[in-house]
Amino acid sequence: MDAEDLSLVHLLDQVNGARADRAALQIRGGNTKHFYGEAAVGAPLDTAALSGITSYEPTELVVTARAGTRLAELEAALEEKGQCLAFEPPRFAADGTVGGMVAAGLSGPARASAGSVRDHVLGMTVLTGRGEVLTFGGQVTKNVAGYDVSRLMVGSLGILGLICEVSLKILPISVATATLRFEWDEDHALKQLKDWARHPLPIGASAWHCGELHVRLSGARAAVSAACAKLGGERIEAAPAKRWWSAIRDQSDEFFLLGEAAASRGESLWRLSVPAISGPLELPGKQLIEWNGAQRWLRTAAEPELIREAAARASGHATLMRSADKSPGVFSPLSEVLMRVHQRLKEAFDPDRIFNPGRLYVGL
């Protein structure tokens, strides 16, 4: 038996111990997203020992890595072969892990064009609350054998089980990219983005903030240069553009971090997910708009009800991303029928309720 198997056995022991004691466990990777979701409770269950890239075959466009593998390590290995995680997961800090990325299910600036974490998950091995190690999906892109349980785990915040290993679809890094900057107000920027979406343009990412729209084009050389000519705007040089997008992607830009000053003003950071075509939401506070209008970050001290109502009116939902006070609930409430399904799924995977209880919704 090698070390990795031992680490899985060790985790299994902890899980079985917790089941016997009916004690809660909080699953922990690099602990870089502790601020996300409802409060974490229970004894830490660390995935760090489950580490390493299990297999990587560039021509298969698939990589399999264990949960505790550092995201930075994975991305470096891919970059060496000219490939990447197309959904650009945020790296809040250097210690972020693959398991945490999948469990949180957060995607970066390229999400609107390249798809989400969930879209790139092909398979997974999970340790369930029944103490079973199960594998769903696989290493191939097309696979419809049984229910797609591995994708159900994406964004589940660990409430169904511990992600041990995951296979991801990877893609080649775009041949060419270019970043353009426009000085436009919110209304005009949203209208332009909406118009561009109807045309076959290689728009890989967009971000509007404080009267400036940044657009990142990516694709074939010819397509990117044709689009540059067509869209106009001011072209930003590669190196500063790269830094700029990283700050958005990793949410390390000052806007995302609730400093002391902001906190003292009672501000929170909200994430509103709405149809891209929604007009300006007219909410008080500072905004950063991504995903061609579909993701709106809002730093505000406004009442939670006001924000949730605005999101619902736009047929979307609002998440309390960072806040000193999470009493309004981090995620928009579910309909009664969906909550019932959530409860039954929790029961189906983790009947003793040991994994991350309450992290997604209180009581779940």
Next chain:
Amino acid sequence: MGQATLVEISCAQPTGDARYASLPGAGWCIILQMSSTARSEVLADSSWKQRQSEVVAALQGVLPREAILSRLEDTAPFECDGLTAYRVVPMVIVLPQTESQVAAVLKLCHELRIPIVARGAGTGLSGGATPHPAGVILSLAKFNRILQVDPASCTASVQCGVRNLAISEAAAPYGLYYAPDPSSQIACTIGGNVAENSGGVHCLKYGLTLHNVLRVRGFMVDGEAVEFGSQALDAPGLDLLSIIVGSEGMLAVTTEVTVKLIPKPLLARCIMASFGDIESAGAAVASVIAHGIIPAGLEMMDKAMTAAVEAFVHADYDLQAAAILLCESDGTPEEVEEEIERMEQVLRAAGASRFEVSRDEAQRLKFWSGRKNAFPASGGISPDYMCMDSTIPRKCIAEMLREIQQMEIKYQLRCVNVFHACDGNLHPLILFDADDADQMRRCELFGADILETSVRLGGTVTGEHGVGLEKLNSMCVQFSAAERAQFTAVKQAFDPLELLNPGKVIPTLHRCAEYGKMHVRRGMLPFPELPRF
């Protein structure tokens, strides 16, 4: 019932306990090659007929008379789906027209514990829509309205019975289309596509159904309205849309779907390349990907398939080639030019013996005509064919084809091959004569062998057609007992009484024990040194 006249392949009894044992018809079996005698025996069975009239009477309380079919001449077209070898006499078919009728039917069936099988166009190839002998077929054929095509948001909301191609047709005036394009797209419904997570020839670049659906509205088994996903790019809570898509009608009934539309590429061009041996064709596929190219489509046909389609469409295919690759690029004219050049370099370096790039749209469609007609062309060279659908890692394509050649000798049946090569998704078509019981038997063994070889090579028993009834046995090979039990637990989280499409997708423990083949271990495993059973 005179079982002797029937070839029994699968008891339609739901998984788990014997909750249905008391239901008439529960013990009846899904039958193969149902002869007219077999059919008349079912129809002559008095307990079955009595149950049928009870169910019809109950349904008349919630549906107009013309929306309920129970006479043999009306129900016969529903005996099977695209997997025509598996047939069951349907007890009752309902054709509701409104959502409230769907809700009422579900509620009633739930109260009376009657199994429900939702049905779209019935083009499924794994028996997903095969009737349950003691159940009701919920045909959604009347849900055929396109509710909205919104060019501003690049989305369309359509009822579940709308045909896949009709969505793209409705979006065409705006320069938009719905990307997933199963070969059956003129007939199959979006509700069926959602249930199967259907693919097409453009999946690697544009994704499967899952990647192109935003929201599914429908009903839970007890008739309660429900919505999965949202009009935004995500929804709060667990990603239930992911599990609904591909759930083969076993978790909920879909009535309305909101899909993403994307701008039609300005141009598409296709390369047709011949290879003298299958190894170099397989290597060419890997090489295209290795060079960082994501083709819009990359399909492969073997020599026997090429011969069959050439006879059918006369498109001037290379009949000498061991394998033909169709490699497509789409996008702006500049993008396409750049990409075709890169593809050409790679394919030539990989040893293409004949090479042609489509000059115009007419020629591009001609290149594709054979591939698109692969199934009917196979019908032209054999009385029947069984279409398999497994996925393997791309690097194993040549090895798999060699294995299939060995199987042709072993089972004494011919097999022609078309592949979604860029996804490693195989469609071997086993040629046989369904009137010959022994050929039918060998065909099934041949099919199971292909599926299980795929699992052994690191792949899966179904890439896009679903498990249905056809691949129940092979599921025993791909998943452990604990994994199958977890599927059942998921099923019960949505449908505690297991009334939606029972008996499909998840094989029972008993069935796997009888099948007797070892589960092939994948993924991580604690205690790997212990023997597993």
